[in-house]
Amino acid sequence: xxxxxxxxxxxxxxxxxxxxxxxxxxxxxxxxxxxxxxxxxxxxxxxxxxxxxxxxxxxxxxxxxxxxxxxxxxxxxxxxxxxxxxxxxxxxxxxxxxxxxxxxxxxxxxxxxxxxxxxxxxxxxxxxxxxxxxxxxxxxxxxxxxxxxxxxxxxxxxxxxxxxxxxxxxxxxxxxxxxxxxxxxxxxxxxxxxxxxxxxxxxxxxxxxxxxxxxxxxxxxxxxxxxxxxxxxxxxxxxxxxxxxxxxxxxxxxxxxx
Amino acid sequence: xxxxxxxxxxxxxxxxxxxxxxxxxxxxxxxxxxxxxxxxxxxxxxxxxxxxxxxxxxxxxxxxxxxxxxxxxxxxxxxxxxxxxxxxxxxxxxxxxxxxxxxxxxxxxxxxxxxxxxxxxxxxxxxxxxxxxxxxxxxxxxxxxxxxxxxxxxxxxxxxxxxxxxxxxxxxxxxxxxxxxxxxxxxxxxxxxxxxxxxxxxxxxxxxxxxxxxxxxxxxxxxxxxxxxxx
Numbered sequence: 290x291x292x293x294x295x296x297x298x299x300x301x302x303x304x305x306x307x308x309x310x311x312x313x314x315x316x317x318x319x320x321x322x323x324x325x326x327x328x329x330x331x332x333x334x335x336x337x338x339x340x341x342x343x344x345x346x347x348x349x350x351x352x353x354x355x356x357x358x359x360x361x362x363x364x365x366x367x368x369x370x371x372x373x374x375x376x377x378x379x380x381x382x383x384x385x386x387x388x389x390x391x392x393x394x395x396x397x398x399x400x401x402x403x404x405x406x407x408x409x410x411x412x413x414x415x416x417x418x419x420x421x422x423x424x425x426x427x428x429x430x431x432x433x434x435x436x437x438x439x440x441x442x443x444x445x446x447x448x449x450x451x452x453x454x455x456x457x458x459x460x461x462x463x464x465x466x467x468x469x470x471x472x473x474x475x476x477x478x479x480x481x482x483x484x485x486x487x488x489x490x491x492x493x494x495x496x497x498x499x500x501x502x503x504x505x506x507x508x509x510x511x512x513x514x515x516x517x518x519x520x521x522x523x524x525x526x527x528x529x530x531x532x533x534x535x536x537x538x539x540x541x542x543x544x545x546x547x
Numbered sequence: 548x549x550x551x552x553x554x555x556x557x558x559x560x561x562x563x564x565x566x567x568x569x570x571x572x573x574x575x576x577x578x579x580x581x582x583x584x585x586x587x588x589x590x591x592x593x594x595x596x597x598x599x600x601x602x603x604x605x606x607x608x609x610x611x612x613x614x615x616x617x618x619x620x621x622x623x624x625x626x627x628x629x630x631x632x633x634x635x636x637x638x639x640x641x642x643x644x645x646x647x648x649x650x651x652x653x654x655x656x657x658x659x660x661x662x663x664x665x666x667x668x669x670x671x672x673x674x675x676x677x678x679x680x681x682x683x684x685x686x687x688x689x690x691x692x693x694x695x696x697x698x699x700x701x702x703x704x705x706x707x708x709x710x711x712x713x714x715x716x717x718x719x720x721x722x723x724x725x726x727x728x729x730x731x732x733x734x735x736x737x738x739x740x741x742x743x744x745x746x747x748x749x750x751x752x753x754x755x756x757x758x759x760x761x762x763x764x765x766x767x768x769x770x771x772x773x774x775x776x777x778x
Contacts, residue, residue: 425643427725430734430735430738430739431738431739435738435739436739439739449725449727450725450727450731450734450735450738451725452723452734456724456725459621459624459625460624460725462625462628463624463625463627463628463643464627464628464634464639464643465624465643465644465645466643487628
């Protein structure tokens, strides 16, 4: 009887400890990869992190009424650090993929970048699979765009695979391909540059499960309460309009997940 | 070892192997013709032709093939960027394809390397036979066609076999300008399946088979030549 009481006491106090850790008391440790990833997370000369993701993170923490403390970890060490409890949250442009979901859980997505079709200015180009019949579509291999092109366009268009986005951009500018499919943020940067001046957007790719749901906060599978807090805070941030304010600061196009 | 991707990718693999063979045949035959011109050019008594041929071989042999391919493909590509009329012309379907740039670069390369080999071969043919032919009143071109060139090529067959295998392996550079040759498709499979060894092993085997086929072909030629009326 006595020993059973002791066990109960122990487990209760342990439970309290774990509970307390996730709440206001100790700060939540947020894992960021040590390298800059502009414009999402960059470190300025005084050692302060800034960028779109950091702004969103600060808002979310305010919403959840938790203190957040940024902890720098190597990119490939993020998931191991989360599992060994060195950090509590990964908030670093980590796309939600089925492979990662086998080991960690994710909050709902807080940003999503579309894929954009780019073609020559003034050319009549319909980027649907039927409209691309007989045309050449360029993609960078080993990206979601390559998977998408292969599955949806291999029947009608001829697809060219490039090792780097730079080579793809060069061939697009030279007119060797009729269109390319790439990350919309990278595309808007390229279109604004001198090399991309003769090109224009031909529309965004339709959202497809193949592109994944977007980028979410990585969490331990057992921290279900924390996941709910994050989900609620992300919802609130988007509804309040503060999300729009932040993203307008950094991007010309919307990266709001749908 | 995981070869489950093979069923999905094997049509592309065969097409890619065909592209490699096409590159080999196109640049091999065009390069061979160029090499004969360069070989004779190197022996020419005209100072300008001799100097030009020498400069050509020096240029081709002195720069990496990969650089030559990049200069042709990206260099010309950036020029074409400012020529919209060209883009609407009937030539554009050829000019946009990486295949023809690689084929041109390989042709120039074969012309340079093989031209130098042919020069030595042409020089090594005994003078007596050539003089006898001249003495019989054979026109110069006929001497070249009936006597000089056949003897040279017969002598050089083992070298030609080696150069052809070298050319086969050089075609793998085509994948760097987004041509779907054998290596290009292996890279694609690697990127899509995250498997490294399996696709590379398959195409290594493919190159090996092609190389053996080339060697066999030249061996057969060697055992059948010289014909009575070569060329």
